[in-house]
Amino acid sequence: MSGLTLGPLPGLVLSWRLDPLGAFFALVIVGVSLAVTIYALGYGRHWPGRPFLGPAYLVFVASMLGVVVAGDAYTFLLAWETMSLASFALVVTDHRQAAVRSAGWVYLVMTHAATALITGAFLLLWRATGSLSFAEWAAAAPRLDPVTASAVFLLGLVGFGTKAGMIPVHVWLPRAHPVAPSHVSALMSGVMIKLGIYGILRVAFEWTAPGPAWWGVLVLLLGAGSAVLGVLYALMQHDLKRLLAYHSVENIGIILLGAGAALLARSEGQSALAAIGLTAALFHVANHAVFKALLFMGAGAVDAATGTRDLEHLGGLVKRMPATAALFLVGSAAISGLPPLNGFASEWLTFQALLVTGRGAPALWLALPPLVGGALLALTGALALACFVKAFGVGFLGLARSARAAEARETGRAELAGMAILAAACVALGLGAAPVVSALGPATAALAGSAMPAGGAVLHAQPAGVIAAGSLALPWLAVAVVALALAVPALARLAAGPVRTRVVETWACGVVPQPLNEYTSTAFAKPIRLMFRDLVRPVRDVDVIHRLGTRFVARIEYRSGVAPVFERYLYRALTDRLVATARLLRQIQNGSLQAYLAYLCAALVALLVLAR
């Protein structure tokens, strides 16, 4: 709204501004960072001597805020690069481990490739408008020629989509998030990747006029693909933090489904419908930030207490770490999209956005993507539920599968306080869904030209004046569920009198149950692994090792995993080309002094000719 300029270098000015969209993202950044910082105060004690809240952390949080209040391209890129570098430094906190360094490199390379694409989009906009100011880009958007607009959109979508973790440019995310310290994972997964969404929304809704319909269809396809593949890959993981990282890919997909529906409706000139999709996308941005940060902090608490993040070595923590378990359960229910928590509210809005966009579409090929997207969102939700039944059920319930898990101690007060703030936010954002949607009005009005009507405590999915809408009043549904759940035992007691409870051992066909008898994380996901094997491409490897020269089996090794499809078919081809080009160029550097002197001479002559 108001511009503020600061100059770090003569001739270069930084420009800042705060508009409704930036303010919304700033609120998410500040709110989640606050809870995560409280958590980190205690969490850092498990690793003394390491700067858990050191300069890199502070610069990281500040640069994220810088990204959303930047008023021109120069300031934006400066903040964006600072954010990327600070987060890289945080990812490689444990840089003595080779796996951490390798994950850090993949992240660094991909984030810079993304910045190159974003810079390309900015340069195109600069050429078209002659300005670097975001406000002037927005003003000039209607005059942008369609080809430039589409080029800007595609560059922005892939560039910002890389930061967001959209499939197929997601491969850095499941590597970098698990190896970072958990409070950093919480911020990166919860907040930083959302700034990719921020960029996509700016590019697609503000700096370009309503584009052709294929923009919306493309975003819907990418969203549905990210959502379904993200959750399927998550189900195949046993490392709790890697599992959560893949769920970020999934949730970015859900956000893109809402944004894609909004783009499609906008290209058809239906701003009232676009407002629903955009509201759904923004609402899910906030919700995912809250529950994903909560879950990563929970995973960090488990890691600190047991020394492992492998679900196959956890179990029984609900008794050893009751508060952490309860808070992790709230996050699990929220991310699984269960009423009355926040995940359900924004997924419900996304469903409605997809439905009304499909119904309002002028042609069959434009109606099917949102409607089928709705079905794939349902698939995603049901698979996410399966994954969190696995994560919580195997990680926290049943018998402990390792000695460390059996002796785990409850985490500290600061950690619990940080998690409790976000767990409370999960409940508040769910019960308060209708006021939240009203509060998102200015941001959606600025982008889509229309806002969802405020409806008191009840969320109405349709613009005013349309009959037979869907409506949702989560506070009252919550009251009904709780009241009826409490009424059930009371009524049973009233009707049939009191009964006694006897405590005995679990039935395990006559033996004392052992952790080995339990369903493992691998076994739990097996039906889904087999049912969706054409999509996830599971691989398994069984080695039977015989004792030398005999038929006796010494050891059987079993390894299972998922074929790295994107790495093998997409990135391999790219890196192979890159290496081949580098080899070609290497011939210039042949080690001969005379040749180098000749280069120098040629360069000098060329410069003299040019500068004459």
Place this chain on the structure above:
Amino acid sequence: MIEAGALAAAQLALLIAIAPGVNGLIKTLKARLQGRRGPHPLQPYRELWKLLRKDTVVSARASWVTRAAPLVYAGAIATAALLVPALWIPAPLGGWGDALALVGLFALARFALALAGLDQGSAFGGMGSSREVAVAALAEPALVLALFAVALRTGGTDLSATAATLAALGPAAITPGQLLALAAVAIVIAAETGRVPVDNPDTHLELTMIHEGMLLEYAGRPLGILVWATLLKQTVLFALLIAAFFPWGIAATGGGVPRAAAAFGAKLLCLAIGVALAESSQAKLRIFKVPELMGAAFLLALLAVVTDLVLA
């Protein structure tokens, strides 16, 4: 306000009361179709009464999740029972939640029960949970797409408005798209209620059970609550099918409740006969054949959507 509360209590009491009877009817019909005498249709009531009076046995390994799960399960399904219009329009809590909220409440119930299956450290519970969530993941997309197909015709996901629109249309409500969506939802309901060909409600054979596996460690009163809630879920799904596809005869605000009750009872009887026929005429599928069945349901729902869009 008081009147609305009374209507809600009346609908809930009605659905809870008839839920075991509907199942008893299906069992008796099935037995007759298979040449057996079968149990008395009121047998489920006797069994529930026995379970509710019995002392309970809890595993020493269980946490509070095992104790809370039956209550959350029952609470969520009972709330869902208030979102569907059964005898009259609007549904008691119709303004508070739509068809998608119903799907969400069933998901909440499933989440609670699947966690309870993993809580006692028994392999059977884990097996049941694992299969339950996998089958549900296949069923849910088809269900949502079929609900979208209905919503394309009736305007939205509000079940009361859907039933009112279709009831007002009369026989004109039957369209190709509606029939395709009906077939899809019928297949999904077979999966959601744990019926042949997805699960067998009559078996306790460890290698085949899905729903029963999760309940294995429950006994006495909590088991009774879970069984009754599961029967209620079946009746609610039948009521959903009736409201979204053939709501004719449903009472508008005011009068006609006796007529609506007769119509509702007749439709439930037809559904019971249909279930008995389906369960007697086909075998249970291997679990890894279930995706093909659910894929068929998904395709039917997709065809329903396309038909609706093309014919609209």
